[in-house]
Amino acid sequence: MQRGTWNRLKACPDCRLSFYDRSPGATKVWCGMTTNGPQGRACGSIAKMRTYRKRKSENLN
Numbered sequence: 001m002q003r004g005t006w007n008r009l010k011a012c013p014d015c016r017l018s019f020y021d022r023s024p025g026a027t028k029v030w031c032g033m034t035t036n037g038p039q040g041r042a043c044g045s046i047a048k049m050r051t052y053r054k055r056k057s058e059n060l061n
Contacts, residue, residue: 007026008020008021008022008026009021010028010029012029012030012031012043013029013030013043013047014030014031014041014043014046014047015031015041015043017031019031019032029044030043030044030047031043031044032044033045
């Protein structure tokens with residue numbers, strides 16, 4: 001808390017796991033873009049694909 005790094009402790013909006021944002025601008029949103037291990041999730045990739053599919057289906061209608 002004294003170093004002012006608590007704003008880098010975030011919760012992933014997809015899986016709700018907490019993570020420490022080590023990006024230079026503290027702009028990381030998801031816990032990961034790729035799977036990290038056999039049980040890992042690619043929350044960022046999953047969310048981006050979900051948004052893409054929604055946008056694509058809206059353009060078809």
